[in-house]
Amino acid sequence: MSPEIHLAQRPEADALLGRSPLAALVGMLLDQQVPMEWAFSGPYTIAERMGRDDLDAHEIAARDPEAFAALLSEKPAVHRYPGSMAQRIQQLCRYLVEEYDGDAEAVWRTAGSGKELLARLQALPGFGKQKAQIFLALLGKQYSVRPTGWREAAGPYGEQGAYRSAADITGPASLAKVRAHKQEMKAAAKAAKAAKGTLGGKAANASKTSGN
Numbered sequence: 001m002s003p004e005i006h007l008a009q010r011p012e013a014d015a016l017l018g019r020s021p022l023a024a025l026v027g028m029l030l031d032q033q034v035p036m037e038w039a040f041s042g043p044y045t046i047a048e049r050m051g052r053d054d055l056d057a058h059e060i061a062a063r064d065p066e067a068f069a070a071l072l073s074e075k076p077a078v079h080r081y082p083g084s085m086a087q088r089i090q091q092l093c094r095y096l097v098e099e100y101d102g103d104a105e106a107v108w109r110t111a112g113s114g115k116e117l118l119a120r121l122q123a124l125p126g127f128g129k130q131k132a133q134i135f136l137a138l139l140g141k142q143y144s145v146r147p148t149g150w151r152e153a154a155g156p157y158g159e160q161g162a163y164r165s166a167a168d169i170t171g172p173a174s175l176a177k178v179r180a181h182k183q184e185m186k187a188a189a190k191a192a193k194a195a196k197g198t199l200g201g202k203a204a205n206a207s208k209t210s211g212n
Contacts, residue, residue, distance in 0.1 A: 002015075002018035002019040003018050003142050003143050003144070004018060005017040005018040005142060006169060006170055006171045006172075006175075007027065007036060007037070007040035007166055007169055008027070008037055008040040008041040008044065009037045009172070009175070010037070010041055010044070012044060013040065013041040013043070013044035013045075014040075016043055016044045016047065016053075016054065017040060017043065017044075019054075020043070020054050020055060021103075021104035021105035021107075021108075022043075022054075022055045022056070022057055022093075022096070022104040023043035023044070023047070023054070023055050024043075024104075024135075024138075024143070025092065025104050025107075025124070025135070026042065026043045026046070026055060026089055026092070027039055027040040027042060027043050028127075028131060028134070028135045028138070028166070029085075029088060029089060029092055029126045029127070029131075030042045030043075030078070030079055030085060030089075031131075031166060032131075033079075033080055033081070034079055034080050036166060036169070036175070036178075037175075038079070039079070040166070042078045042079060043055055045076075045078050046071070046072065046078060046089075049071050049074065050071070056102070057093040057096040057097050057102035057103075057104060058093075058097055058102045060089060060090060060093040061090060061093040061094040061096075061097045061102075063090065065086070065087065065090060068086045068089075068090060069082065069083045069086040069087070071086075072085060072086045072089075073086075088125060088126045091125040091126065092124060092125045092126055094125075095123075095124060095125050096124075107120050107121065107124070108120070108139055108145045108147075111147050112147060112148075113147050113148050113149050113153075114136065114147050114148060114149035114150035114151070114152060114153030114154070115149055115153050116147070117136055117139075117145075117147055117150065117153065118132055118133065118136055118153040118154070121135055121136060133153070133154045133155045133157050133158070134154075134157050134165040134166060134167055135167075136150060136153055136154040136157070136158070137151075137154035137157035137158045137165065137167035137168075138165075138166055138167040140154065140158060140167075141158075141167050141168065142167065142170070154167075163177035163178045163180075163181050164178065164181055165178065166178075
């Protein structure tokens, strides 16, 4: 049975994420610089505009780049930067075709450990360490993909009871908690940067004073 996913907060888009490994990967790829629901609705929008009920790595990889970018740019756009994201999606699909014969699920189906799965995810175009860890946590927490050591490989995102990322969203309430956590992290980072700037200014003033 497909897992019940609530990342897009749209029943039809979430249903696709639940049954389609490639849609889940593409949604994760799109999850940057836009609201999470917008990103994870993207795979459904792309499939709909292609006249399909699922995404196919072979078909997307073979599409004319300009035509595919135009498809993502149609109103409403799939992403804030539809052109660059179209390129990244095609790069991801080409990699899946070359390395996994277009079978997105093979990325995790044959992984022998959490460490191996993390390495495979990090090798995907557009997936840095943080994105790979979040997706690994998502697989473990919501898709029941749990190779040995998956929580450890996912780092803080694999922690039980955490509300740090897409991996922890199971509905509107948990989405609000994840958003609150992200706001706290941004505020803390901003405060740390401001404090560093203040200390730097004091040090510079002290240096000038001692030089006079």
